[in-house]
Amino acid sequence: MHDESTPDWKVLVRERLLPLGLPEQEEQQVVAELAAHLEDCYEEQIETGVSESAACETKLNELFETRRLAKNIQRAKYKEELMNPRTKQLWLPSLVSLTAAMGSLMILILISLQPRFLGRSPLQMVLLPWLALLPFCGAAGAWLSRRGGADLVARVVSGLFPMIVLFSLVGTLIVTRLIVLARPHLPFISIWIALGIILPSAALLIGAAPFLKATKSKGIA
Amino acid sequence: MLTERVEYRISIFIMKRIRSQIARGSAELAILVLLAEQPLYGFEISKQIEEKTGGALYFTLASLYPMLYDLEKRGWIAGRWEPNVAGRDRRYYGLTPAGKKELAPLRREWNFFFQALDRLAGVTNA
Numbered sequence: 001m002h003d004e005s006t007p008d009w010k011v012l013v014r015e016r017l018l019p020l021g022l023p024e025q026e027e028q029q030v031v032a033e034l035a036a037h038l039e040d041c042y043e044e045q046i047e048t049g050v051s052e053s054a055a056c057e058t059k060l061n062e063l064f065e066t067r068r069l070a071k072n073i074q075r076a077k078y079k080e081e082l083m084n085p086r087t088k089q090l091w092l093p094s095l096v097s098l099t100a101a102m103g104s105l106m107i108l109i110l111i112s113l114q115p116r117f118l119g120r121s122p123l124q125m126v127l128l129p130w131l132a133l134l135p136f137c138g139a140a141g142a143w144l145s146r147r148g149g150a151d152l153v154a155r156v157v158s159g160l161f162p163m164i165v166l167f168s169l170v171g172t173l174i175v176t177r178l179i180v181l182a183r184p185h186l187p188f189i190s191i192w193i194a195l196g197i198i199l200p201s202a203a204l205l206i207g208a209a210p211f212l213k214a215t216k217s218k219g220i221a
Numbered sequence: 222m223l224t225e226r227v228e229y230r231i232s233i234f235i236m237k238r239i240r241s242q243i244a245r246g247s248a249e250l251a252i253l254v255l256l257a258e259q260p261l262y263g264f265e266i267s268k269q270i271e272e273k274t275g276g277a278l279y280f281t282l283a284s285l286y287p288m289l290y291d292l293e294k295r296g297w298i299a300g301r302w303e304p305n306v307a308g309r310d311r312r313y314y315g316l317t318p319a320g321k322k323e324l325a326p327l328r329r330e331w332n333f334f335f336q337a338l339d340r341l342a343g344v345t346n347a
Contacts, residue, residue, distance in 0.1 A: 033263060033312045034282060040264040072287035076294065 007042070009035035017070055022077055030073060089150030094161035097141025097204070101162035104133045127195060134200055135207030137162060142208035152212060159208025163201040170196055248288060250331055251278055253316065253324050256298055260315035262305065263289060289314060297323050 013035045022030065105126070111117065112125035138159040145158035157164065174189055251270050255261060261269065266289075267280040280288075292298045297320030305311045316324070 029312070030286070032310075034286065036262070036309065036311055037264045037267075037282065037286075039309075044268075069283040069286070072283055073290060076287035076290035 009038045009042075013038065022074070026077070034069075088148035089145055090154045090158060093141045093144035093148065093150075093155075093158035096144055097137045097158060098162045098165055100137040100140055101134060101200075101204070104137065105130050108133075131199055131203045134162075134203035138204030138207030139211065140207075141204075142211035146211045155212055156205075156208065159211070160201060160204050163197060163204055166200070167197050247331070248278065248280070248284070249292065250327055252288065252292065253297065253320060253327065256314055256316045257321065257324055260313040262311035262313050264311075266314070292320070296320070 010031055013031050017031065017034070019027070108126045108129050112120070112122065117125055141161055142155045142159035145155040150158070170192060174192075177189070248270075251274070252266060255266060255269055255273075263285055267285050271279045289298065289300070293300055293314070296317055298314045299317050300312045300314045302310050303313050
C-alpha cells in the first residue's frame, strides 16, 4: 500500500530511467530494485531526523545521475554481449558445426583427388574419414550452444545443423529429380539418403550427445 | 613536442585507467567478501560496506547496481526476491559456488598487491 506522504519511488525511477533498452521484465525488476533502495535510503534519513522534503530531495539528486546510471546498467547487463542470445545459442554454434563439417568434407575430397590416391574408393577416402570426423563437429556445435545457455532443442539443432542444411539441399535435388525424371532411380535415392543423411546425422548426434544433458543451475551457495 | 604531448596524454589516460581498475577491483572484493558471510540486498550491501570501511568505500546508485549486475552476469553472485525483516520484497544477492571459488584467489591477489605496495611505499607505516 502506498502512503500518500511518501514519494512513489517506482514511478520516479521509471520516469527518470526508462527506457533502458532491456527486456520488459528485466526493466521492471531493475526499477523495483532501485525504487526499493531509494525507499530504504529515504526512510533511513527520516529516522535520523532529516525532514521528509530534504530526504526526498537528497535521494532525487541521486536519481539525477540517471544518465550515468542507465548507461552503467546497460553496460553491465549487456557488457561484452556483442551477440543477441539467439545468435549465441543457435546461429553461431550452428555455423561452426556447419563450417567444420563442410570444411572437413572439402579437405577430404581434395585429398582424395591427389594423384597418388586416385583409384581408391570414395567410401574409403572420403565417407568413412568424414563420418569419423563428424562427431567432433556435432560436439563443437552442441558445446558452443550449451555454453551460450541454450535449451535442449537449440543444442540438438546446433549439433545437427550440417545435416539439416544437407537434407534441405538433397531434398530439393530429390524433388527436382522426381519432377524432371518421371521414373526416378529409387535405389540411388535410398543410398543417397542413407549415406548422405542418416549416417552423418547419427555421427553428429553421437558427438553432440554429451552436451545435451542439462547444465547445473546457478544457485546461491 | 607533439610526441611529448601525446605521450603525456597517454600516461594520464593509463593512470586514470589503473586508478579506476583499482577502485573497481576493491569494490568487487568488498561486495564478494560481504556476500560470503550472508545474502544481502543492495541497500544493506552499500550500508555495510560504508560502515565497515569507516566511509572510505561507499557506493552511489550509479556505481552499486551496475556492479551487482555485472557480478551476477559473470555468475559470481545470484539474486532472488525475498521479503526482508519488514516484510518488503527485496532482491537478495548471495555468492554462487563460482563466486566462492573466485573469492580466494581474489583475496590472495589483493594481499599480494598491498604487500608489494607496502614494500615500495611503506604504506602501513605512513
